[in-house]
Ligand SMILES: Nc1ncnc2c1ncn2[C@@H]1O[C@H](COP(=O)(O)OP(=O)(O)OP(=O)(O)O)[C@@H](O)[C@H]1O
């Protein structure tokens with residue numbers, strides 16, 4: 001018997017399944033464990049932040065200490081010891097790199113394994129700008145010149161805090177205030193980095209903006225903060241994709257994404273989330289408690305969330321739309337897949353405040369193994385929101401007899417002119433369908449993936465093409481071993 | 485010399501504790517077309533399902549050899565890859581999966597099994613359109629989710645299209661004619677006849693002699709109460725059409 005802790009290995013059985021389960025060997029610059037005003041001061045100091053931001057962080061922290069972790073979600077997990085986590089970790093790098101040549105080759109190798117097109121020629125030939133976030137600090141930002149030409153700002157939020165303090169000061173926390181919820185409050189106190197996007201008036205962003213997040217240092221809670229501002233008449237499509245290396249401990253992740261959409265502007269936000277879900281028995285895996293919200297502030301503004309959630313041991317996530325401007329539109333397209341012991345409580349909130357606002361919710365939940373999934377949605381129509389419309393469709397697909405699926409749609413309607421429709425279905429992959437595929441030579445696993453991809457199609461077609469391909473692959477990976 | 489392709493011996497099978505197939509015997513040689521006729525509920529579809537490995541059936545005794553191998557030990561997809569194809573009486577709907585996508589997966593699974601390279605997408609779509617045209621299936625239909633909302637006749641045309649694309653060695657047609665209008669019957673029969681070769685064989689299940697005018701069988705069997713009660717040539721089908729099954733049932 002040895003008392004030494006086992007090192008995570010790439011080649012073990014579960015590692016095979018999770019091909020992104022490797023650990024990059026980069027010396028981390030890590031603050032001591034635990035959370036206190038001193039740690040927050042340290043984070044703020046390390047990042048060379050202005051006083052106003054430190055003050056906001058401390059304010060949030062003091063408020064957070066009075067809050068209780070929410071328990072209403074249909075999730076069960078061991079209590080998180082917030083004093084047993086690291087709140088700051090940055091890859092060691094003295095000076096920010098000017099080009100990829102200056103980026104740590106270890107880091108580049110990691111990106112390569114993840115399939116991130118960071119190589120300059122790929123970026124130049126492609127249409128994607130990658131602001132790669134490694135742990136908590138952005139270390140490589142590419143292809144900004146072309147964006148700068150149009151006046152688009154796409155940079156790490158830590159940089160935006162220094163370079164564009166007015167914008168950040170005005171909008172940060174304006175959609176998700178620190179008082180919003182336990183996890184958002186925690187993030188407001190300790191967030192380390194994330195992305196900042198500003199699309200100026202009338203500009204159609206010339207390319208899809210893409211950020212890959214990656215949790216790396218052991219035991220590091222991840223607290224990204226993303227702020228996207230679409231000024232009047234602008235358009236942007238933003239992609240967020242995540243992978244994490246395999247860990248034995250659970251990793252906490254509590255991000256905030258805030259989107260501000262002004263008059264006539266449109267934001268399309270797409271996510272493919274495949275953080276480590278834990279092994280077959282539910283050991284390890286990421287805890288993902290994220291607050292994502294968009295405010296359609298101006299008339300005729302539009303936001304659409306598209307998400308494919310395959311990862312994490314625990315997902316607590318409700319990308320929401322506040323439809324404030326008249327005629328504003330909110331959309332939510334979601335595919336959530338859980339397998340083995342994964343748990344997901346996810347959905348959306350559509351808050352109708354303006355007149356003629358409309359929203360659409362298409363949620364597809366797939367549960368396999370012993371996993372559990374809940375769709376939780378809220379459609380709220382305020383007294384002044386005349387002629388609000390909502391269409392909600394929540395479909396669940398069950399694979400095998402041991403999984404669970406729940407649909408909890410809340411409706412709060414305070415305006416008689418509202419038109420709200422809700423449809424929900426629960427189905428199983430039928431033996432007939434499987435046999436039909438097999439009779440045509442298609443193997444059982446491939447058949448399941450075909451059927452599941454068909455089930456998700458309405459959502460997948462809202463993803464940008466390259467993302468859709470990756471997402472379809474992920475769906476197959478996450479359902480491996482769920483039949484037979 | 486005749487080469488047996490499928491040899492069924494004393495096959496007995498049950499579903500939901502009910503004996504359906506009771507001592508079924510039949511040998512089908514390469515190049516032969518056998519027709520099976522029989523009253524509703526006789527177990528014709530059950531036989532086709534058992535031959536294709538559909539789950540839910542319990543084989544209580546008997547053997548089935550296909551190309552000399554124990555067919556009953558093979559997984560359904562293996563049987564398909566080895567060249568067994570079933571036009572189903574009730575083709576199944578798969579929402580969200582376009583015909584093209586579905587068939588591409590099927591073709592490539594079978595090609596892989598034969599150690600042939602995957603078909604290139606453009607090539608495949610061209611092939612699919614050409615074959616589809618012969619069967620009166622327009623390109624728009626190929627983009628739709630497979631069988632979803634298809635009319636009875638459209639479903640059967642699509643089954644015939646799959647047969648034409650997948651090129652099986654042994655085809656079972658379970659009421660390939662049901663739901664087809666007279667013209668469609670002609671094109672479907674043509675497509676099926678095109679697959680008749682000296683190596684391929686077919687088992688044609690039908691209620692009507694009509695189809696057997698176009699797909700002329702070498703043998704006709706009357707199947708009742710779980711086994712074959714009479715066998716003959718194509719004229720037997722005419723007899724059934726004129727006189728019904730009563731005479732065969734009485735004999736027993
Ligand atoms: N899952 C099942 N449970 C109970 N009985 C079944 C089941 N499946 C089939 N049967 C019965 O088995 C018998 C044979 O059915 P089968 O579909 O093989 O008949 P068939 O000869 O194809 O009839 P038809 O000409 O109407 O197509 C029928 O009596 C049917 O009700």
Ligand SMILES: [Mg+2]
Nearest residue numbers: 528529530573
């Ligand atoms: Mg039948």
